[in-house]
Ligand SMILES: Nc1ncnc2c1ncn2[C@@H]1O[C@H](COP(=O)(O)OP(=O)(O)O)[C@@H](O)[C@H]1O
């Protein structure tokens with residue numbers, strides 16, 4: 001669990017996700033609504049139990065830690081208990097920890113203590129029900145903040161006791177603003193298309209952005225003078241480059257079966273590409289294709305969707321590669337015959 005870090009003594013050994021964790025609510029980007037509402041609760045002195053949910057890397061943990069720091073300042077460690085529900089601990093341990101924490105006397109009386117329960121959607125229903133009773137029991141002097149990726153994995157009883165906030169994937173401009181600070185601080189340069197690729201590939205996950213950026217910097221021989229190019233970003237993400245995708249798609253559409261199969265497998269093995277990422281990339285490319293008949297698109301997407309599902313179920317790689325070629329070829333042949 002993260003301890004509030006002290007940016008005063010910048011630690012260069014820290015992974016960037018820790019180094020650039022928002023220190024205050026002002027550093028939380030792209031979640032304006034959440035931040036303003038939570039701030040308002042604070043000003044009014046009426047903090048309810050909170051539930052933050054949304055995809056990974058959108059700032060749930062960072063926001064509650066920053067909020068707690070604003071409330072408690074240097075008493076943070078006395079007043080805040082951070083628990084991770086996905087740790088291999090039964091509800092009994094959690095219950096005891098919460099009980100010990102909530103029932104010790106408050107030396108710095110500030111109304112309430114805060115318990116942060118991270119990854120609560122990993123808890124069983126039984127544990128969640130037990131938690132519901134714990135929340136009720138200690139509401140007088142504690143506030144709970146529950147963090148989860150999916151709200152539908154939480155029991156309704158738990159949901160109804162919290163004020164819910166959904167964290168959105170970070171919008172482009174928020175990511176851009178955030179990384180501009182990091183780039184200056186780390187003294188690195190990045191080309192425009194690389195930045196664009198980084199933001200697109202991260203899909204609003206700021207943790208991914210920071211990890212990929214740090215990995216990309218590590219590949220440079222001379223970070224002070226070199227620039228990060230798009231190729232490096234694709235490589236660090238393990239994502240196919242648009243040029244490679246175009247080569248594969250072109251070969252499938254224009255060449256005979258065996259050449260197409262050869263191109264696809266060759267590029268895959270030299271670039272180490274996962275079939276699933278290829279399909280995703282091809283679907284993106286096809287978005288820009290103008291088709292005579294929308295039915296082509298519909299049937300193709302549904303076939304590719306089936307293949308994606310088969311892969312996730314552990315389908316044979318060779319067979320699924322052939323299926324991708326088959327799906328695209330047949331759909332476009334039908335289109336041409338129109
Ligand atoms: N909204 C945001 N604004 C600024 N940085 C963010 C934001 N969301 C995530 N980050 C960065 O990504 C990392 C992971 O964030 P975290 O709060 O742990 O995400 P979550 O708990 O939603 O998975 C943090 O270290 C932080 O630097």
Ligand SMILES: [Mg+2]
Pocket residue numbers: 060061062118147
């Ligand atoms: Mg988190």
